[in-house]
Amino acid sequence: MALIYLANLEESSERTFKDYVRTLHFPTGLGLISGALSTTDHTLHVLDSYVDKQKPEDMLLTISKNKPDFILFTGFLGNYQYSFIKRISCKIRELSPSTIQIIGGTMASTIPELLIKNSAVDYVVIGEGEETILDLINSIQHGHSVSNVKGIAYRGADGQTLLTAERPRIKDLTKFPFPKYNLFEMSSYTKYIKETGRCWDILSSRGCFGKCIYCERTFGGNVTYRPLEHVLEEIRYIKQNYGIDRFNFVDDNFLNNTKRIEAFADNLRNINENFQFRFQGRANLINYHLAKTLKQVGCFGISFGLESGSQRIIDSMHKFINVKKAEENVKNVLDSGLEVHASFIIGMPMEDDQSIHETKDFINRIGLQNVNAGILTPFPNTEIYRLGKQRGLIIDDESYCENLGTVYYDVYVNYTKYTDQQLRLWRNELNSLSTD
Secondary structure, eight states: OOEEEEEEOOOOOHHHHTTSOOOOOOOHHHHHHHHHHTTSSOEEEEEETTTSOOOHHHHHHHHHHHOOSEEEEEOOSOTTHHHHHHHHHHHHHHHOTTOEEEEESHHHHHOHHHHHHHSSOOEEEOSOOHHHHHHHHHHHHTTOOGGGSTTEEEEOTTSOEEEOOOOOOOSOTTSSOOOOGGGSOHHHHHHHHHHHTOOEEEOSEEOOOOOOTTOOOTTOSOOEEOOHHHHHHHHHHHHHHHOOOEEEEOOSOTTSOHHHHHHHHHHHHHHTOOOEEEEEEOGGGOOHHHHHHHHHTTEEEEEEEEEOSOHHHHHHTTOOOOHHHHHHHHHHHHHTTOEEEEEEEEOOTTOOHHHHHHHHHHHHHHTOSEEEEEEOOOOTTSHHHHHHHHTTSOOOHHHHHHTOOSTTTSOSSOOSSSOHHHHHHHHHHHHTTOOO
């Protein structure tokens, strides 16, 4: 039996928080791992600096005192988290040398080699983590070679980075229990949800069939689904135990399978469930009838990644959406009475005055109430990132990731013929078109 810490840590510094409005989200990834680990006899504890109001230094004292066998991190690439993980992992190694450090999440899947090379993390879990973490911990405890654990990166005997074979996707998403919510400081999360009117994040599928050149798909192009009843069972659990009745489906694309969504709506209508929900989806997969049907069973809003009003820019993104059809569909969603949140990306290589003009007209024609325009942020392992390296705009992966702050907020790589300041001005102009 091992003592395992699940660590949801953040860097509390001025540079981290000055550029964005901080929101509080339950760490879904760690929650899913806690569910998988709850099937074992290991002792689990959560360190959560987002809600415990403790600085990382306070958490380090806890780690130094208790010296857990394993500490599991998660993180995304941005908000200087790579830089933070490097520093905090080295401090943990210094204070508790025997503790084995493992990181998962989107950052881990995106830059596994950099994490092994430049941090004190021992193992990086790539892709879905439930099966991998159980396999990895079991192998370490029993002295087996981790080279047989699929889906990890680790440090070899001579210091080189080793990657094992890719782990097959989990086909049965009911295989592991729900997150072990009682391990977390749920009162802080639920209080925040209720005071702000935000939603509880929930996942009903993994993966996206899209091929957008700016997106790093953690789960890949194959989509797996949770049975609808399994999703509803978790919603009921959260409602009954924590009084939450507003949910946000954080699937990469909730509309991957529209027949499934229609069945979901029929199910809700038949059982008369009482909760509200929203989701994100592609604008080419919605129509008035489906939007109206979803509104009748509790849906109140949809987020669309519209990205641009220029077909030329959309095509260059490999978005595979017709701008005129997207405009028609989003208008239908608004006519159905649903709220629409629309995001746009400025700064693709072909961006120019004409494409920005087309995007402004697109927003105004639809009458969008909530617009969120950001500046293109390239992520490693994406086509747009590789283009940046080919053009000499990104020189060093380590330096780039080290200095990656608030994503989609500022200019990290400028692919256009315009100045950074012009991209910022365009971003502000698009955001000012919101009618709220």
